[in-house]
């Protein structure tokens with residue numbers, strides 16, 4: 672019943688959220704992955720439902736339970752995430768891309784388990800498509816695109832570049848090395864950068880609380 676306490680300012684809005692990390696198979700038992708826990712994306716999905724939105728969550732594998740009332744599309748690879756996101760996008764008002772997408776995938780997936788025969792093993796990787804950038808190219812004036820930037824250095828420079836290059840309305844800039852921020856933490860410390868060049872520094876807060884602050888900002892655009 673927690674949702675009863677929230678303002679219903681996202682009623683009638685269709686929101687597409689991506690969460691977790693994608694995985695790229697090396698062979699039937701191994702993959703390339705990353706440290707994303709999915710917590711931030713799941714918190715946003717829950718908050719959006721509480722505020723009356725119709726929420727689709729495209730998620731990589733996580734240990735988290737899906738929030739009640741969310742339509743979940745479970746994927747593993749970046750290409751699966753891309754296809755799910757592109758299919759939902761035309762009928763979406765707001766996209767929030769919290770997922771940590773694998774930037775590269777093995778050029779080939781071995782059909783059988785690779786045996787440890789050699790002392791070294793070389794994997795050749797191919798760059799994955801940038802899903803958010805693709806959405807930036809397809810975006811209609813009535814659609815909002817929100818991205819995340821996970822950085823370890825030069826946070827604002829890289830985040831600003833991503834905002835512009837991917838045609839976003841807002842980017843959530845996240846120094847993933849800061850204590851109390853980033854992967855698997857229950858709290859996060861972020862800066863918000865907007866299309867008009869302005870920015871806002873938020874204090875450390877629980878991801879559940881941050882989810883609502885992000886939606887407050889998004890509601891102020893719609």
Ligand code: CTP
Pocket residue numbers: 749768769770771772773774799800801802803804817818819820821822829833
């Ligand atoms: N993203 C995406 N598709 C990719 C890579 C990233 O949609 N193939 C999205 C992420 O979900 C995130 C944003 O783009 O919202 C930024 O991701 P990030 O990894 O910080 O930036 P990249 O553009 O991948 O650049 P780099 O990893 O080199 O910093």
Ligand code: CA
Pocket residue numbers: 772773774
């Ligand atoms: Ca990346």
